[in-house]
Amino acid sequence: MRIGSAVQYDRYGDFDVVELVPQERPDAGPGEVVVEIVAAGLNHIERFLREGKLRDHIELDFPARQGVDFAGIVRARGEGIKDLRVGDEVMGHAPNGGSHATWLAVPRSAVIKKPEHVGWEVAGGLYLAGCTAVSVVRGLKLGPQDTVVITAAAGGVGHIECQLAHDAGATVISLGSARNHDYLRQIGTLPVVYGEGEEERIRAIADGRPITAFIDNHGESRAEELAERLGVAPGRFVSSEARRDIEIRFLRAPADDEEPRELLTLLAKAVQDRRVQVLISGFYPFEYIVEAYEDLAEMKSRGKVVIGMQTVETGARMDWYRSEKARDLRDRYADARGSDTETMAGGSTS
Numbered sequence: 001m002r003i004g005s006a007v008q009y010d011r012y013g014d015f016d017v018v019e020l021v022p023q024e025r026p027d028a029g030p031g032e033v034v035v036e037i038v039a040a041g042l043n044h045i046e047r048f049l050r051e052g053k054l055r056d057h058i059e060l061d062f063p064a065r066q067g068v069d070f071a072g073i074v075r076a077r078g079e080g081i082k083d084l085r086v087g088d089e090v091m092g093h094a095p096n097g098g099s100h101a102t103w104l105a106v107p108r109s110a111v112i113k114k115p116e117h118v119g120w121e122v123a124g125g126l127y128l129a130g131c132t133a134v135s136v137v138r139g140l141k142l143g144p145q146d147t148v149v150i151t152a153a154a155g156g157v158g159h160i161e162c163q164l165a166h167d168a169g170a171t172v173i174s175l176g177s178a179r180n181h182d183y184l185r186q187i188g189t190l191p192v193v194y195g196e197g198e199e200e201r202i203r204a205i206a207d208g209r210p211i212t213a214f215i216d217n218h219g220e221s222r223a224e225e226l227a228e229r230l231g232v233a234p235g236r237f238v239s240s241e242a243r244r245d246i247e248i249r250f251l252r253a254p255a256d257d258e259e260p261r262e263l264l265t266l267l268a269k270a271v272q273d274r275r276v277q278v279l280i281s282g283f284y285p286f287e288y289i290v291e292a293y294e295d296l297a298e299m300k301s302r303g304k305v306v307i308g309m310q311t312v313e314t315g316a317r318m319d320w321y322r323s324e325k326a327r328d329l330r331d332r333y334a335d336a337r338g339s340d341t342e343t344m345a346g347g348s349t350s
């Protein structure tokens with residue numbers, strides 16, 4: 001029997017509650033597919049969930065599994081599944097968590113086919129940040145008449161919002177550190193350094209255009225005041241809390257909820273057509289899940305932080321791809337940390 005591994009935690013807490021436990025391949029129940037995960041995204045909201053900060057919204061059953069975004073290969077299909085075959089490449093969401101694992105059994109309706117030209121890392125990290133970004137931008141009904149300010153613009157959610165807003169024809173003023181400005185220009189936005197003096201800098205770059213909308217990803221009280229001073233109508237300010245509520249909704253969206261599937265399909269097509277380009281800020285081997293979360297918590301991401309799994313089952317035409325990439329990274333980490341470094345799974349990285 002092939003043994004994989006899954007992230008699990010048995011109480012609320014910091015990174016120290018996270019463990020990698022052995023996982024056997026689950027069976028596919030009626031209407032389900034079993035996916036071998038190739039790549040899976042990380043999201044702040046899942047850290048908040050593990051830390052117990054979302055208990056007013058979601059009460060966990062322990063032991064809890066982690067991870068909502070994923071892309072992978074169908075390894076088994078349950079009774080009634082006719083439109084997917086073993087070996088098909090899919091992407092989707094885990095309605096009850098659990099994508100930070102070797103395998104995931106999910107209802108068929110929680111996956112879509114992965115477009116051929118969307119890379120594994122991008123497909124694996126697209127769901128939550130992407131659906132949140134689409135939902136926020138759609139909610140504002142942006143068009144060519146709009147000038148929108150977006151904070152944390154180079155982050156996992158922000159960089160997708162920027163591109164969607166630009167695609168809708170809006171002028172986008174992106175707040176970010178100077179090191180991100182070349183990138184923010186490349187995606188068609190007008191970058192501005194945040195912090196003291198930002199209001200003047202925003203007005204200067206707006207060059208007389210009225211600011212009609214404001215998306216605050218970062219979440220500071222000053223953002224709402226800033227939006228007010230810039231003349232943004234209250235209904236056109238999206239607070240960080242409003243964004244969090246959207247994320248929570250997608251985090252636990254049931255598999256038969258049509259909206260996530262619709263949004264993910266739309267996003268995957270936009271990525272395939274290169275209308276949205278998703279950056280991968282960090283790509284970590286699965287055993288380095290804690291390091292990957294630490295990276296995310298640094299709050300300096302340019303795009304998404306994603307984990308890549310090791311090959312467990314063989315024979316997939318993509319096996320070479322993920323084993324090469326994940327192994328290269330793992331070896332690089334092992335070199336940097338010393339070849340006898342213990343992994344979370346208890347093995348050696350050498």
Ligand SMILES: NC(=O)c1ccc[n+]([C@@H]2O[C@H](COP(=O)([O-])OP(=O)(O)OC[C@H]3O[C@@H](n4cnc5c(N)ncnc54)[C@H](OP(=O)(O)O)[C@@H]3O)[C@@H](O)[C@H]2O)c1
Nearest residue numbers: 152154155156157158176177217218219240244299300301
């Ligand atoms: N309200 C909530 O409950 C809630 C829910 C989810 C996420 N969030 C927050 O939303 C933010 C973005 O989310 P994400 O998923 O896109 O995360 P992310 O990918 O980690 O965002 C990273 C971005 O945050 C920016 N940033 C860091 N410190 C900042 C500051 N002091 N002011 C403005 N921007 C700052 C960075 O910009 P530079 O590198 O350009 O400096 C970086 O590009 C995060 O701060 C996250 O904690 C809040």
